[in-house]
Amino acid sequence: MRTGAGRGGVGLLAYAIFYLGFLYVPVLFLPLFSFNDSVFITFPIAGFTTQWYRQMLEDSAMLRALANSLEVGAITAVLSTILGLLAAKALTRYRVPGGNALLAFTSLPLFIPDIVLGISILILLNTLGVPLSLITVIAGHSLICVPFAITVLMSRFDGFDKSLEEASLDLGENGWMTFWRVTYPLALPGIISSLLLTFIVSFDEFLIAYFLAGSDATLPIYIWGQLRFPYKLPAVLALGALILVASTILVVIAEWVRSHGMKDRHKMVGA
């Protein structure tokens, strides 16, 4: 069905390029104005400067928020990936009674607005008298990250034959050793992309953290606070540009790992 050279093909290609423009142009204003030598975000560009980056790096509150976000993101990623691994293994490898209902339950956070999740956890913590902290943010973030981890890992588990694990048991390895010698190496691309995905989701999450963070700000909370002050704006743009670069690198790594894993899978199926 590849008729790329046809009239429709050219039209679609033009549309695709236009669409990419729609996605990228607004986002690229962040790095563009982060080098602009003016507090005002206006055309024409006033001149080139790196002062906003310097200003940003000297901002200790920003650095603290960044450290908090990295910590929350890393712990959330590990926690939700472990939970996702257990659930994905159970749901793909065993005939669990009511498995579909349990799977639907775990994906419920995707279908409830974040604000509702945020305030309901806040109410529970408040009722139990649990003080707000980064730990409560991690709990909230794990809740929304588990469905992502389960989805990524389930598709990875579905991608390789259950009989590979059976073969290992058959050849004399017990359950744990089978996990380490067969399941873990084969699921590794899925585990890595789950860690990256959940890290990025947590790192970027604002609303739930806003309700649950208490006095420790995460990076999005810090940015939210800065948006009110026009003179701080260029430094925020510099920060945004750096996040853009860092997450681009992460995404490329994640996609590379995932597609590399996919190739393995095709080989497995194809042979």
Add this chain to the structure above:
Amino acid sequence: MTTADTTIGGGLTARLAHFYRRSEGARGLVLLTPTMLIMLAALAAPLALLALYSFWTQDGYVLDKTPTLAQYATGIGRATYRELFYRSVEISAVVTLITVLLAYPMAYFVAFRAEKKFIWLILLTIPFWTSYLLRVFTWKLILGYNGVINSGLMSLGIIHQPLELLLYNPTAVVVTLAHAWAAFAILPIYVSLEKIDRSLLEAAADLGDGPIRRFFRITLPLSMPGVIGAAVLIFVPTTGDYITPSLVGGSGGVMIANVIEEQFDKVGNWPLGAALAIASIAAVGIVTLLFVAAMRAAAARIR
């Protein structure tokens, strides 16, 4: 279990171990337990408490726990709140429609025409890994009074006064959300298009369908799960979005999340906030179910 009981005469532990080894279901459930406990503690319990709160009353600093429907009467009865529900659902519905319509040809291009799918997919996802907050905020820079569009047009001499109608209205919210959620439409549609067996299209061509009829009779119906998935994935969170209406909505673009947030922050009326939250889940749920049912019915009519 009768054999288990007769064959193993040992104690309870031995019998349990025996049952555990033999039952796949039991082993699966044990693996699921940690995840389920977290989900119960962080999702089910808070939502139950939220529902409970919505039947209580805030009286100054005192929480009156007499069950009452007063919060719902206020939340749904008061015209301003009702107006907000309508507006939130309307804005999200428009955003969903626009985003899916714009994304479909893009996803189609990647699935059927693109030479290097991998590169296209990476290009399409990268913008969505930048901070959501900044992605929304960038539209404030673009549409603002001294923003990119106004200053650009003025420096070109096309206008002499900044346009005020760009920012702080529902349209600005719609444009911003349609941009911010694009990837969530492209990916599910792409996945469902990619799954379509190409020989089905060849079969349709062989049976006499031209390209357009092939699209409407084969490709579109088979990609419907992706379209429905994309629509739900966008509609649900955008209805409850807080950041976008706050940054670019102005007073005319306020949405339900903003009022809920106020009840928990400035106003301090948690029961009313809880009732509004429950009502918004219900509204989102009902609209979503109706939408999915309608789409399925429509897809079933294609022959």
Add this chain to the structure above:
Amino acid sequence: MSDEDFIRIDRVTKRFGNVVAVDDANLSIRRGEFFSLLGPSGCGKTTLLRMIAGFEFPTQGELYVEGARITDTPPHLRPSNMVFQSYAIFPHLDVFDNIAYGLRRARLKKTELAARVNDALAMIKLEGFGARRVDELSGGQRQRVALARALVCRPKVLLLDEPLGALDKRLRESMQIELRQLQKSVGITFVFVTHDQEEALSMSDRIAVMSSGKILQVAAPRLLYEEPNCREVADFIGTINFFDGKVLAPDTVDAGPIGTVHAATADSPGGKTLVALRPEKIVLAADPVPGAIRGKVIATAYLGERSHYTVAIPGREEPIAVSGQNAEKIVAKGHSPGDTVYLSWADGAAVLLPCD
């Protein structure tokens, strides 16, 4: 325990929810024999094999190997190894490490491990393939690696789940011979699952025919073919013609349009029985033969070494299948549709089966 009861399956039933996959199966497999479980897909043969391997546990009943009860033993502690239908070759390991997988646990000396793996590679005629990536192997080579990986562990029983199903016809036939020779040389008991009756007949010492979870008959290939014990077995193995019969005397049955048939029956006179006659037992002649039945050829199929004929006879709606060896060249002549032919068979060619 005797060699007769090397593996014993004692009243084993397996249910998945409401589905009964294996229904009250009893089976004894002898030491050192090539035993096949044969049946159509969904008959429960794979479930039975997986219960011997330990991947499924019986809902009821017991399993024994060499007299030791293994009903609850997890798979990694059982004395059997398996060749999977999909081969289950580990994609993250090379050929050497795949074969060495089960040996690594035994903490052998490096040199001994290598020696055993290399012996195994020699056995499957893949010397020098150790460092190959498994995705570079052909289907037949993967099958051999799976075989070597299981045999290198020196199991008491080798379980094979349709291991030749994915191979093309020619390769399958040569692997059938190789597998059979290998089994004789290593002397290990093989339990082989297949839905291909020819494969089962050509390879096995004994075959158990299964259908709908039940074991219908256990017998040596020749016996199974010539003396099936019920209509289902007769029908599943090869082609066969059935005739309704009425017992006239202990050795005489009236089979309607094909006349009287002589065969031993336990049924008392007056009872109903089923007369079964294989197509190749029927001789076709162009000219009248005493005692033969006259028929008309409706269709023919030329298969090279033999031909199939569909023949209508008076008094019977369903035509009869006849198969004849093409001992002479039949380029010019042969029975053609429309020809009148005469059907006859030797005494004792027919089998009497119980009515369902």
